[in-house]
Amino acid sequence: MSASRHSGMTDAAGEGREAPASxxxxxxxxxxxxxxxxxxxxxxxxxHWNREAERILGWTADEAVGRHGFAGWAVRSADAAExxxxxxxxxxxxxxxxxxxxxxxxxxxxxxxxxxxxxxxGPDGKPAGVYCAFSEVHTQIDLERxxxxxxxxxxDASWGVVLIDADLRPAVVNAHAARLLGTNRxxxxxxxxxxxxxxxxxxxxxxxxxVLAEGAPPAPAELWVxxxxxxxxxxxxxxxxxxxxxxxxxxxxxxxxxxxxxxWRSGFLRLASPLAEEPVxxxxxxxxxxxxxxxxxxxxxxxxxFRGNQLQRAARAAGECEDxxxxxxxxxxxxxxxxxxxxxxxxxxxxxxxxxxxxxRAAATPAETPGPVVPGDRAGLPVRYxxxxxxxxxxxxxxxxxxxxxxxSPVGEWARARQWPQDSVHALCAVLRSRGxxxxxxxxxxxxxxxxxxxxxxxxxxSVAARVASAIDLARLVEERS
Numbered sequence: 001m002s003a004s005r006h007s008g009m010t011d012a013a014g015e016g017r018e019a020p021a022s023x024x025x026x027x028x029x030x031x032x033x034x035x036x037x038x039x040x041x042x043x044x045x046x047x048h049w050n051r052e053a054e055r056i057l058g059w060t061a062d063e064a065v066g067r068h069g070f071a072g073w074a075v076r077s078a079d080a081a082e083x084x085x086x087x088x089x090x091x092x093x094x095x096x097x098x099x100x101x102x103x104x105x106x107x108x109x110x111x112x113x114x115x116x117x118x119x120x121x122g123p124d125g126k127p128a129g130v131y132c133a134f135s136e137v138h139t140q141i142d143l144e145r146x147x148x149x150x151x152x153x154x155x156d157a158s159w160g161v162v163l164i165d166a167d168l169r170p171a172v173v174n175a176h177a178a179r180l181l182g183t184n185r186x187x188x189x190x191x192x193x194x195x196x197x198x199x200x201x202x203x204x205x206x207x208x209x210x211v212l213a214e215g216a217p218p219a220p221a222e223l224w225v226x227x228x229x230x231x232x233x234x235x236x237x238x239x240x241x242x243x244x245x246x247x248x249x250x251x252x253x254x255x256x257x258x259x260x261x262x263x264w265r266s267g268f269l270r271l272a273s274p275l276a277e278e279p280v281x282x283x284x285x286x287x288x289x290x291x292x293x294x295x296x297x298x299x300x301x302x303x304x305x306f307r308g309n310q311l312q313r314a315a316r317a318a319g320e321c322e323d324x325x326x327x328x329x330x331x332x333x334x335x336x337x338x339x340x341x342x343x344x345x346x347x348x349x350x351x352x353x354x355x356x357x358x359x360x361r362a363a364a365t366p367a368e369t370p371g372p373v374v375p376g377d378r379a380g381l382p383v384r385y386x387x388x389x390x391x392x393x394x395x396x397x398x399x400x401x402x403x404x405x406x407x408x409s410p411v412g413e414w415a416r417a418r419q420w421p422q423d424s425v426h427a428l429c430a431v432l433r434s435r436g437x438x439x440x441x442x443x444x445x446x447x448x449x450x451x452x453x454x455x456x457x458x459x460x461x462x463s464v465a466a467r468v469a470s471a472i473d474l475a476r477l478v479e480e481r482s
Contacts, residue, residue, distance in 0.1 A: 033133075036113075039120065041129040042091065044069045044084055048131070056113070056136060058106030074103050090117040091127035100137060112137045158289075160264075163271070165283040168193060168208050180264070180290055182227050199261065200225030211268040211284045220267045222295065223288075226260055263295040264288040300456070307460050310334045315467065324475035328363055328468050329373035332442070335464040339457070340428070340444035341370050342421050346391055347432070347440035347472060349382055357395050358382045359440060362472070367421040383419060390418070391441045394429035398438060400458040403427045411448075420445055428453040430465035434473035442468055 030037055036053035040046055049064040057074060067073065071080030083101055090097045096118045102110050115134040122128035153161045153174060160177030162170050170188045178185045181196055194201045200223050207221060269285040314334035318327035332343045346359035361376035361383050385392055390403045405414035405425040415424040426446040432439040442465050446453065453461075 035133045035135050037131065037133045038064070039129060039131040040069075040087065042088075042127065044088060046070075047129065053134075056105075056111060056134075057103060063106075070103070075101070076104060087115075087117050087130055087132055090130045091119040093119070101134075103134075114140045160286075160288045160290075162188075162286045162288075163283055164208055164286055166212065166281060168205055170196075171283060177288070180227070180262075180288075182229065196228060198226045198228040204266075207266070207268060208284050208286070211270050212281050216267075216269050220265050222291070223264050223266050224261050225264060226262065261292075262290055263292045265291045306338065310337060311463060311467070318467070318471065324471045324478060325363070325375060327471040328475075329375070331464060331467045331471065332363070332365075332373045335444075335460075336365070336370075339460065341365075341447050341450070342367075342424060342443075342445040343373055344391075344420070344443040344445070345373075345376070345432075345440065345468065345472075346383055346443070348395065348438065349380070357392060359385060359391060359395070362440065385419060386417070390427055390429045391443055394431050394441045395438060398431050398433065400431070400461060401429045402453045402458065403429075404452045415445075423447040426450065426452045428457060428461050430458070430461040432465050432469035432472060434466075434469040437473075439469050439472050 030048060030050040033050055033052060036056050037048065037050045038046060038053055039048035046064050046067050046069075049059070049061040053064070054060050059074065064074070069075075069080060069084045071077050071084070075083050079102070086097075086099055096116045099115050099117070100112060101115060102112050104110055113134040114137050115132050117130055117132040119127045120129040120131055154172060155175060157174055157176055160180050161172075161174040162177050163172040165171045169190050169192060171190075173181070173185050173188050175185060178188070181188060183196070188196055193204060197204065203223055204225065207217075207223070211217070266286060266288040269287075271282040271285055273280045273282055311334070314331045317334070318330045321327040321330060328345060332345070336343055342365045343363075344361065344365075345363040347362045349358040349360050351358075359382060360380050363373050363375050365371055365373050390401045394401045404427070412422040415422050418427075420427065420443075424445040425448045428444045429441050430444075431441055442461070444453070444461055
């Protein structure tokens with residue numbers, strides 16, 4: 001189907017021949033356009049009509065080309081003069097003119113279209129006609145909304161938006177995402193995600209690969225990540241070298257810490273080209289928000305509920321113990337769940353010389369593997385703690401002390417030097433006091449698979465220590481009266 005009139009051409013020798021392939025190319029280009037297009041000459045006669053115009057209005061090119069104006073077929077007769085005047089006015093105007101018209105379809109229906117018209121100039125530069133590109137208003141509005149939404153997401157959105165290409169590299173980054181990544185909008189483009197994130201990159205890449213292959217997940221995912229700093233260091237080898245005295249302080253610990261971990265609640269959308277006959281993935285749209293504070297508050301609340309329940313259950317179980325020292329083991333067994341791997345109870349030797357506290361092991365978990373607390377050796381031999389040991393500091397200060405092995409410490413050497421199980425890398429000591437007297441110290445130990453003890457952990461350890469101290473004090477009263 002021809003989309004326009006064709007005219008013959010004369011070669012250099014003056015011999016007539018058919019229009020060259022350029023006219024066929026023009027017709028093919030017009031028919032392949034996504035927008036409907038028609039053209040009128042200076043007298044208002046339709047000269048071009050493409051397939052999209054046929055789709056919208058139903059009139060074929062054979063039926064449209066050659067008609068004078070739109071009156072009586074594409075436009076109501078009452079509106080025809082105004083429509084033609086406004087279209088032909090584009091010949092004397094500069095640039096494109098935008099109008100909205102109600103056109104008539106071949107089956108008698110009406111459709112509201114938005115048009116863009118401009119002058120077509122001849123070889124002499126004078127207006128020779130006008131072309132008019134039009135589309136249904138609702139389609140145009142949908143397109144404008146999509147463009148406006150896209151611009152808003154990448155400029156003013158209050159959550160991060162990153163377009164990831166099929167090679168799992170950022171292609172577009174909005175302002176909010178750039179702030180969360182600690183960079184600007186252009187620096188991350190084309191870079192591997194591992195250069196942007198120090199932790200959590202494997203989980204993110206796995207999620208992106210799944211979305212490319214299977215499509216968007218049904219619900220948002222919460223990813224814990226840490227952003228790589230500008231100097232490329234993720235902070236994973238840093239140790240806390242601060243020696244903190246007093247309540248909850250560190251004794252000797254170079255407690256290993258990592259970069260700040262953040263929780264990003266993430267949604268994923270697979271992007272496919274609307275121009276391809278079959279869906280071709282262009283990449284993934286990644287939308288995320290930083291919900292670290294809310295997540296940490298949620299975790300802390302759950303942890304407090306669990307620990308409170310453990311204390312209550314331990315109190316009920318310990319109340320059924322005839323031997324107060326058995327109650328000590330019950331309190332510690334309940335406390336260890338989700339809190340630590342080992343627990344040690346050391347009591348002060350009454351025969352200790354003045355100013356030099358000496359501790360005797362009263363109860364402990366097995367050193368080789370985690371297990372229930374068992375009573376210590378009844379021989380009463382003192383534990384060989386060196387000067388400055390965290391347990392001795394705890395007794396001296398009458399307050400909790402935290403300690404952690406430094407990243408440079410050989411595995412096991414730090415724990416052996418302190419007479420602790422070999423797999424211990426984090427320690428928390430809490431003083432045992434009852435009736436205004438210091439009775440000893442309870443030590444909780446964690447292996448490398450756990451995080452260092454925090455100040456909030458010290459409060460829980462003190463609650464457990466208070467119950468353990470009461471049981472030890474009761475055991476001594478029973479022993480004195482027997």
